[in-house]
Structures are given as structure tokens and as C-alpha cells.
Amino acid sequence: MIERYLNNIIQGDCLELLKTMPDNSVDVAFADPPFNLKKSYNSYTDLLKLQEYLDWCEHWITEMVRIAKPTGSIFVHNIPKWLTFYTASLNKIADFKHWISWDAPTAPMGKTLQPSHYGILFYAKDVKQLKFYEIRYPHKRTRKEGLLAKDYGGKKKLLHPFGPLISDVWTDIHRVKHNKYRDKHPCQLPIHLLERIILMASDEGDIILDPFSGTGTTALAAKRLGRNFIGFELDDKYIEITQNKLLQENFRSKLGRCWVSFYLDKLVTLRDKDWDDLKEFYHIPSQIETVDLMPIVLKSDIGISTSHKKCDHNREEAIQEELPLSKRQKDEK
Numbered sequence: 001m002i003e004r005y006l007n008n009i010i011q012g013d014c015l016e017l018l019k020t021m022p023d024n025s026v027d028v029a030f031a032d033p034p035f036n037l038k039k040s041y042n043s044y045t046d047l048l049k050l051q052e053y054l055d056w057c058e059h060w061i062t063e064m065v066r067i068a069k070p071t072g073s074i075f076v077h078n079i080p081k082w083l084t085f086y087t088a089s090l091n092k093i094a095d096f097k098h099w100i101s102w103d104a105p106t107a108p109m110g111k112t113l114q115p116s117h118y119g120i121l122f123y124a125k126d127v128k129q130l131k132f133y134e135i136r137y138p139h140k141r142t143r144k145e146g147l148l149a150k151d152y153g154g155k156k157k158l159l160h161p162f163g164p165l166i167s168d169v170w171t172d173i174h175r176v177k178h179n180k181y182r183d184k185h186p187c188q189l190p191i192h193l194l195e196r197i198i199l200m201a202s203d204e205g206d207i208i209l210d211p212f213s214g215t216g217t218t219a220l221a222a223k224r225l226g227r228n229f230i231g232f233e234l235d236d237k238y239i240e241i242t243q244n245k246l247l248q249e250n251f252r253s254k255l256g257r258c259w260v261s262f263y264l265d266k267l268v269t270l271r272d273k274d275w276d277d278l279k280e281f282y283h284i285p286s287q288i289e290t291v292d293l294m295p296i297v298l299k300s301d302i303g304i305s306t307s308h309k310k311c312d313h314n315r316e317e318a319i320q321e322e323l324p325l326s327k328r329q330k331d332e333k
């Protein structure tokens with residue numbers, strides 16, 4: 001039954017389409033709905049009356065929980081204002097796991113605190129059965145010197161060579177800003193955001209559903225990570241853009257046996273449990289404290305950068321800091 005949906009972007013109203021799906025059938029349900037902020041979509045008018053918007057959201061949220069497997073997770077991305085309403089619905093039918101704050105500054109609006117984060121609600125269908133993997137990301141560093149931004153004091157010997165476990169505040173992924181890197185869509189998400197979520201909550205071959213597919217960021221991330229995707233989208237033009245991107249996409253985001261997330265030639269998200277396998281691909285200093293001065297680098301003979309860059313037709317600048325390369329790294333390259 002679920003097979004007919006797999007690896008398809010289906011045109012139509014997501015609420016109608018969700019109703020046709022079987023219970024307990026997807027591993028991750030991720031939604032990035034219209035924010036009701038009058039965004040200029042190609043065909044959708046992003047302006048419902050308050051109660052109309054909230055009632056509509058409650059319907060698709062309920063469907064997403066119904067469709068998630070008992071081990072599955074539900075993620076909803078939106079501005080904090082709407083998430084406060086969503087939690088009221090979700091708390092009745094699913095288990096709260098996290099409110100992830102994605103640091104993404106927007107333009108000043110006047111007479112208000114400047115909105116500087118989006119929220120991503122993370123719920124489990126059943127927290128006791130939830131599939132969940134701890135994630136690591138690269139150490140944050142100072143822009144000029146490339147030193148660790150955080151002072152680990154006397155604990156530097158205990159540093160993880162790659163980077164810390166991710167918290168519920170994500171500061172290292174940028175929104176897609178420049179028009180030349182964007183699809184013709186007002187709200188395209190960076191692919192690395194979706195890759196991180198997918199790595200955190202699913203395994204190879206699992207099913208990732210996005211009822212508001214847009215130009216297919218979730219589908220593309222799922223494909224790169226060896227997962228199945230299902231996307232729903234109202235607009236034909238966005239579906240056409242997605243299909244073209246999917247056709248061209250042949251990068252498998254893997255290092256050795258492990259699925260990971262790259263930005264160009266840097267690894268930006270990995271699963272903690274995979275580190276034992278992944279560390280062989282890095283030059284790791286014998287004195288771990290030197291990680292304070294420079295990041296560990298991938299061995300040059302693994303051939304990632306070319307294959308990945310070639311396939312990286314999204315070209316979004318998703319990572320906040322392009323770190324200065326130390327002299328030693330430059331020499332190694």
C-alpha cells in the first residue's frame with residue numbers, strides 16, 4: 001500500500017493526500033508549512049484568517065501523527081508564534097522530545113525584539129519506542145584565528161576531535177540567502193538542515209514524508225542519505241523544479257559505511273555512534289589538545305570533494321562560518 005507513494009512528489013492538497021495514507025507507515029514526518037505571512041508563493045495565497053489557519057494546521061498535524069510509525073518522529077518547522085499553538089495539539093497525541101531553536105536572523109521589524117530563530121518541534125509518536133541517534137557537529141571556531149570559540153579550560157584533553165554533541169540550539173546552518181543559489185521559491189530550506197534531522201531520526205531505507213514539499217529539499221536530502229521520500233505539493237512549478245533536481249542528484253552522502261552530511265568538502269553532521277568508523281578518514285593529532293588551534297582535516301586521498309561538489313547543484317551557502325584554513329591545512333591540500 002505505502003509502496004505506491006515511495007520516491008514520488010505527488011501534486012495535490014496535502015490534507016486530502018495524507019488522509020489516503022495508511023496508519024503507522026512513515027519513519028519521519030517533517031512539515032514546513034506556509035507561515036500565513038503573505039509570502040509570495042507561485043499559486044498558494046498565504047493569508048488565512050487566524051482561526052482558519054490554526055484549524056487547518058491541527059488537521060494535518062493530526063494526520064502526520066497518525067501516519068508516523070510507533071518508532072517514528074514528527075518535526076514541524078515554523079515561527080515560534082505558530083509553534084505555541086501546535087504544541088497544544090501535539091501534546092495530546094504525541095510525546096514532546098525537543099523544541100529546536102534554529103538560529104536564523106531576519107530583518108529588523110521595529111517595535112519588537114528582532115526575530116532571530118525559527119523553531120523546529122520534535123515529537124515522538126511514542127517516546128519509549130522512538131528511533132533517535134545522537135549527532136555531532138564541527139567545533140565552532142573564531143572567524144579570524146580559527147581557534148575554538150568555547151573555552152574548555154583544563155578539559156581540552158577530553159575534547160572530541162570532530163566536535164560536540166548537538167544541543168537543541170542550532171547555530172551552524174545558514175538560510176539560503178542569495179538569489180543565484182536559490183530555486184524560484186520564497187522559503188527554500190538548506191539541505192543540511194534536513195540531512196541533520198534525517199540522520200538523527202532514521203536509518204537507511206526508512207521513509208521520510210514531507211507534506212509541504214516546496215522545491216523538494218526534504219526529498220533531495222532523503223535521496224542523498226539512502227532513504228525513501230514521499231512529498232506532497234500544490235504547485236506544479238515547484239514539483240517540476242524538484243523532479244529536475246532529483247533527476248540530477250546522484251551523490252550518496254556517505255563516508256565509508258556511514259551516512260553523513262557534507263557541505264562542499266567538509267563533513268558537517270555525523271552520528272556519534274559512527275565515529276569509530278569515521279575517524280580513520282581523518283588526520284587525528286596524537287595530542288588532542290591541538291584541536292584547540294585547528295580543526296582536524298580529512299585525508300586527501302578519499303576523493304570526496306570532487307564527487308560532492310560536482311553533484312552539489314543546490315550550492316546553498318548553508319554553513320555559517322567558512323573557517324580560515326591554517327597554514328598546515330593549506331599545505332596538506
Ligand SMILES: C[S@@+](CC[C@H](N)C(=O)[O-])C[C@H]1O[C@@H](n2cnc3c(N)ncnc32)[C@H](O)[C@@H]1O
Pocket residue numbers: 012013014015032033034035041043044185187188189190211212213214215216217218232233234235238
Ligand atoms: C514553506 S514552503 C515549503 C518549502 C520547502 N521546505 C522547501 O525547502 O522547498 C510551503 C509549501 O507548501 C505548499 N502548500 C501550501 N498549501 C499546501 C497544501 N494544502 N498542500 C500541499 N502543499 C501546499 C506551498 O506551495 C509551498 O511550496
